[in-house]
Amino acid sequence: MEPTEYRRFFIMPKNAIQFQKGLGLHEFLEKYGTDAQCAKALYQLRWPTGYVCPECGNITGCKLKNR
Numbered sequence: 001m002e003p004t005e006y007r008r009f010f011i012m013p014k015n016a017i018q019f020q021k022g023l024g025l026h027e028f029l030e031k032y033g034t035d036a037q038c039a040k041a042l043y044q045l046r047w048p049t050g051y052v053c054p055e056c057g058n059i060t061g062c063k064l065k066n067r
Helices: 003-009 023-033 033-048
Strands: none
Touching: 023 033
């Protein structure tokens, strides 16, 4: 296997949230320290302009209670 092929298959990309430049542990915990803060940050990253269902266009999604 060529080195470039090896890198493509075995090296994972960096996690954008985990490796934020200038974000120390204290700042990380202030921004993502609770489940609610983390969920809000992930929601904003996933849907920066707000949630819209790709199937029907509805803007009110459902929340799964068992997860």
